[in-house]
Amino acid sequence: MGSYQIEWRGNEFTNFSSREENIPLIIVNHIVDGTAESCDSWFRSSTNKQSSAHFLVTFKGEIKQYVRIEDMAWANGLKLYDIPKAESALVRSMKMNPNLYSVSIEHEGTTGQLTEEQFQATLWLHRYIQDYIRNKWGHEIPMDREHILGHFEIDPLRKANCPGKDFPWEKLIKELQKKSQAKSEQKWRYEGVEFLHKQGILNDLKGWKEKICEPMPVWAVCLLMKRMILKDEEKNIKTDTVN
Ligand SMILES: [Zn+2]
Known part of the structure; x- marks a missing residue:
């Protein structure tokens, strides 16, 4: 459209x-x-x-x-x-x-x-x-x-x-609801990265949002998990390289 x-x-x-x-x-x-x-x-x-x-x-x-x-x-x-x-x-x-x-x-x-x-x-x-x-x-x-x-x-x-x-009432309402659904789904997708950004676990919020539907490589998943564990232990995480 x-x-x-x-x-x-x-x-x-x-x-x-x-x-x-x-x-x-x-x-x-x-x-x-x-x-x-x-x-x-x-x-x-x-x-x-x-x-x-x-x-x-x-x-x-x-x-x-x-x-x-x-x-x-x-x-x-x-x-x-x-x-x-x-x-x-x-x-x-x-x-x-x-x-x-x-x-x-x-x-x-x-x-x-x-x-x-x-x-x-x-x-x-x-x-x-x-x-x-x-x-x-x-x-x-x-x-x-x-x-x-x-x-x-x-x-x-x-x-x-x-x-x-x-x-065309039926067609109009059906299309309108499809689009409002797509919109709310999209919003929901960002909830997780926004939360992790606020927690200081993700830095580059814009970059993550742009890649919101892309798969993550193993190294990035592991680094994120490491950050979360270190944060949990209140340790310094500044040596990580993942954004
Ligand atoms: Zn009229």
Whole structure:
């Protein structure tokens, strides 16, 4: 999976407001029900006083942004009296406008069927949003169907077809969970060398991390064991040559 460029397309007419200190808790998927061009010009139009989204993903796999993640887009607004009708238990429990705690992604198309380029781009974007929120607010959005939603789960009455019957939920969640698993596995791999480094048994932490999956020669294993035994005996280990 490659890296993507996000093109900023918001202008002075793009609708947004304050999150009022709320942290984003969910990612909401939408369908344009039309072309990327129509969506792009609508989100930049002076006559649009009603809607916006943070991102748009095109058939070609381009990613455009209209509203900062720090701000609230006008994508899945709900009147307070309609909140109990939401399919999402999380949305029902929040009892406030879902725009305040969501990040919204529009997708070019009509039925929710994505091109492969578009699927890969939105997969990357979900991960990007998760990383962004972790870095900014220290909050981890779980990559599951409770937190990765469709507009229809917020507003089943008016938005039953958003993002559409062909939206690849199963494939998306499966790929997202694969990647978050890979990430946590990787973190776990460093735990041992970080501990031994803190204990003064390994010196070159960066070097060891770079070779984290490589086998160790017998001499290095033995030197490490020697260091540990000597350290245990509170003896000087400075004569060793292994890094
Ligand atoms: Zn929608």
